[in-house]
Amino acid sequence: YYDDLLAQLRATGADDCGYEVCGALIVALDDDEDEPFERAFANVVRRQRSGRIAAAAGVSEVGPRDAAELFPGLRPPRRALYSPNGARVDGRRLAQALRVAASAMGLDYH
Numbered sequence: 001y002y003d004d005l006l007a008q009l010r011a012t013g014a015d016d017c018g019y020e021v022c023g024a025l026i027v028a029l030d031d032d033e034d035e036p037f038e039r040a041f042a043n044v045v046r047r048q049r050s051g052r053i054a055a056a057a058g059v060s061e062v063g064p065r066d067a068a069e070l071f072p073g074l075r076p077p078r079r080a081l082y083s084p085n086g087a088r089v090d091g092r093r094l095a096q097a098l099r100v101a102a103s104a105m106g107l108d109y110h
Contacts, residue, residue: 002087014100018093024086025070027077037079044081059083 006017028037044059064076102109 002089009097009101012101012104014097014104016093017097018090019087020089021085021087023070024083025067025074026081027067027074028079029075029077031078034078037081041079041081058085 002019006019009015009017026037026040028034041061048059059081062070062080062082064078064080067080067082068074068076070082099109
């Protein structure tokens with residue numbers, strides 16, 4: 001949904017939306033994290049098989065060295081999943097962009 005929202009915000013002049021595609025890494029560092037990791041991995045596989053590729057496109061398991069290279073400072077994990085499409089949002093900047101867009105559309109707030 002962010003692609004549509006960001007396009008609408010930018011159309012009103014709100015260019016600084018605080019959204020950045022930076023990749024996402026899901027890791028299991030210790031053996032007590034194996035079960036949650038397996039659930040996350042199974043969810044990705046289900047999405048890929050069901051055709052809901054957009055949510056799982058490009059997600060793959062990476063080795064410990066690759067994970068540590070993707071996130072410097074991370075100790076080599078037991079297992080890791082990487083999504084090149086993972087993104088983050090700066091909530092303060094997005095809130096400001098929403099205010100700018102609302103003002104551009106005639107909203108008057110105090």
